[in-house]
Amino acid sequence: MHFELNEEQKEIKRAIREFCEKEFTPELGLEFDEKEEFPMELYRKAAKLGFTSMRIPEQYEGQGYGLLEECIVVEEMCRAEPGIGAAISLGNLMVPDILLKHGTEEQKEKYIPPLAKGDATSAAAFTEPEHGSDITRMDTTAVKQGNEWIINGSKEFITNAPIADYFIILCQTDQEIQPSHRGQSLFLAEKGMAGLEATKLHGKMGIKPCITGSLALSDLRVPENNLVGELNKGFYYTLELFNGTRITVAAQAVGMAQGAFERAFNYAKNRKQFGRPIIDFQAISFKLAEMATKIEAARLLTYRAAWLYDQGKADPAATSMAKAYASRVAMEVTDEAIQIHGGYGYLADYHVERYHRCAKITEIYEGTTEMQKLTIMNFLKKRI
């Protein structure tokens, strides 16, 4: 048992914390929340310092660390600013992740370095209007014609879709096969290809600097060698991907909870009512004690899941426990943080309601909490 970050991980934590404290300011967070715009300049700046390519090997211009180090970085980004943090920490992780595991050398060399360096952005499109939690059947189809695949269909809720240079799209490639998930494949596409159109979605509850959009795919032709990995393995690759990235979402949740907690803690020390700081009221201090305890528990679940993943012992139950628990804790803690701020917590200028609005997404994307619980039970049933 070892419950401490090593020296190198501590250095990483300090470096990202210093960067975020100076760059991911609450004022900027508020501005981008209102603008619903991706903080491209900041993304590039973070990328140049290596903060967005933690898990990409050095050979492809990344940093060559594991998921645990990535979680440390993601957590700090979301602690400093939940919206900008969410936008910069997650959207670009999926395409390189899939390519590293299943891409050809040519695909890796072409697509991963620009993403690692922050010169490009990417999107991974699974969800469809009719298929969210259940992606065992896709309405989007890819049909082979000569040495091309022709893709038709639509995707919904795709992070980065309107700003992405590269896309990975999950398609049904065998419509007859039963069960249908055995007939799905992943394809690479690029911005500007005829038949690929992205539309920006407005009016999200939170993570507004993280751009979400839909994709309309009509006779999108991609070359044969844009198939990722083997034909009809797309569903399995997707679940395998989520095994890791869900832990990153848990880290986002931990970071958001931590950031809101610190705001509430400082506010409680300074806000006086009835002649003393409100932190001296047990009702408030017990709240803070419980918040801190829950965050710590969520963090340990998250780090453990990440550690297992890095040891080559990825455990879907551990992953889902981390995501389900951390995201719930994020909701509870950010809610209490507003409560501790009283009326001021309800104002955008106090920067705490944004944490609550942003935290909600961690219970939804990359598999809802209900789906995490299904996964936990599936694996527990097998084990016990």
Place this chain on the structure above:
Amino acid sequence: MDILVCVKHVPETAEADIKIDSTGKTIEKAGLVFDINEWDDYAVEEAVRIKEKLGGTVTVITVGSEDANSTLRKCLARGADKAIRLSDPKFEGSDSYAIAKILHKAIKDLPFDLIFTGAQAGDDGYAMVGPILAQLLGIPHATMVKKIELKNGVARVNRELEGGLEEIVEVKLPAVLTIQTGINEPRYVSIMGIRKAMKKEIKVLGMTELGLSENEVGEAGSWIKIEKLYVPPVEKQAEFLDGTPEEIAAKIAEILKARGLV
């Protein structure tokens, strides 16, 4: 251009609750976050910038326990080439003079063109190590440096004076410069930098390896003895002056004159 930078691992005190410990001579360190002294941060950045322009090496040196490794790593991650830590239980309690003696022993046989220190340290604020070190080495120094131009073995530097004034002086190299904040904007630590820094060795030297004896270091080798540390008591309420602006101005002038301030 080979540059040595003396750095110190200090507690961040700006926002922390500071308490005096039971000895009454120092502060409680538990719970405080330690990091590189703010002034040293600028000194390291300046050294790395000069190296990037003119070539050479940057070596960072600290007197401190193993905890100080994180400060040295940070310097390595930002572009320093080598790190040396001078460490011995006997160094505990050293004042600026004793620290300068320890540094001097380590530095005197190293090749260097310039030595930087921070203008002062954020914890004790003595601002003495740089000048004493220069004296021990028998080389010139300039303090509170806000700008450096190097030409033909001479450093032309801007020194910050009171009241926003600056003076320009020329110092022959090798020299010690104590660096003021704001001389540059220290870069962020990058992940690439951390990767490099973790691969580098931190050289550790103790008292005997430096050729020092017990009575030269620690409290025995110091000139300053701390008798007592205390929070200044609040002595008097602020004095409020009444009257028209002209009357108040006259009263202020009188007070300043009476105290010999103008």
